[in-house]
Amino acid sequence: MKPILYGKQEINSEDIASVVEVLRSDFLTQGPKIAEFEEKFAQYVGAKYAVAVANGTAALHLSALALGVNEKSNVIASPLTFVASANCIRYCGGNIFFADIDENTFTIDLKKVEELILSKPDDFFQGIIPIDFAGYPVNLEQVKKLAEKYNLWILEDSCHAPGGYFVDSKGQKQACGNGNFADAAIFSFHPVKHIACGEGGMITTNRKDIYEKLLLLRTHGITKNPELLQENHGGWYYEMQTLGYNYRLTDFQAALGISQLQRANENLQKRKQIAQRYDEAFAHHAFVQKAPFHEGNAYHLYVIQTEKRKELYDYLKTQNIFCQVHYIPVHWQPYYRDLGWKKGDLPEVEKYYEKCLSLPIYPTLTQSEQEYVIEKILDFFDGKV
DSSP states (O other): OEEEESSSOOOOOHHHHHHHHTTTTSSSSHHHHHHHHHHHHHHTTSEEEEEEESSSHHHHHHHHHHTTTTTEEEEEOOOOOOOHHHHHHTTTOEEEEEEOBBBTTBBHHHHHHHHHHHHHHHHHEEEEEBBGGGGGOOOOOHHHHHHHHHTTTTEEOOOTOOTOOOEEESSSSEEOSSSSSEEEEEEEETTTTSOOOOOOOEEEEEEEHHHHHHHHHHHHTTTTTTTTSSSSOOOOOOOOSSSBBOOOHHHHHHHHHEEEETHOOOHHHHHHHHHHHHHHTTTTOOOOOOOOTTTTTTOEEEEEETHHHHHHOOOOHTTTOOOOOOOOOOGGGGGHHHOOTTTTTTTTHHHHHTTTTEEOOOOOOOHHHHHHHHHHHHHTTTTTO
């Protein structure tokens, strides 16, 4: 059996042809494919605006800047995420505060969020970063109610959830990243994500002011827009109007993203089918715990929990099955411990971390490969190894 990874990109002949076409064109970096990718991605999630950037971390950083984060800012985030979700606030000089997760959904616990808010002076917090963890969509309608109550902006980290959705109080499907509740949302196009560009990221928003700030910040703070220039010396003239960054995506990466986006729904259904087979295989085994079923889950990850996590991880590795752990709680990282966080501060996420294991799930995982994974997991718990 060839190695089976927890996540893997799929590159087909159409993807390759789309990239080659751009490589033979006149543009390699900010060319026409960028705008096309932005428009099609915005349509996919149902947002008004989309801004393509170099990676998901750049998307987080620029979003934080556009939302006004600075050294006086205090922002709430989930500790169950990749470190970039918190680091973006630190990049801007702000302070990050973690609220524990819900033990059932593994997403941020809004009751804990409100407890944290009430433990501080009025207007202490400016924003919140909910995470659509593993593809499980946060109910942003509920987050929005809390945000409006305490005057917070919302930055949705949807890196795990393109194509995911929740159903609002009116029975309407609300796609992750559609901008109806969050001020901005971010996505990643890392190879293990739903859409792979090698590297790459996207910010979606319905707020024109944020969109315009993002365009400026993405390219060194420079504009050539005649309507925005303070002076105009001619067609060559540009102005750096703020301190920005070079966080641009290339045209050939955008072409790859456009090609991948064409089969995003098909691949999402494949992920759901894989998750359903896991659900059925483990339905009557008490050794496995997982998040509850949600029809809008985008299934970036399929996470189980077991008391024998390390033993299972090590055994599966000997069988050429390479699982992963998502994630080490962010507040356990040495950098954040140096800022005052310590083990024991957030018991739910710590309990989760001690038992979590992400199983292989990606569109090209074959049924026979998945059956092999399931067989080896059941052999382990049945004492056949």
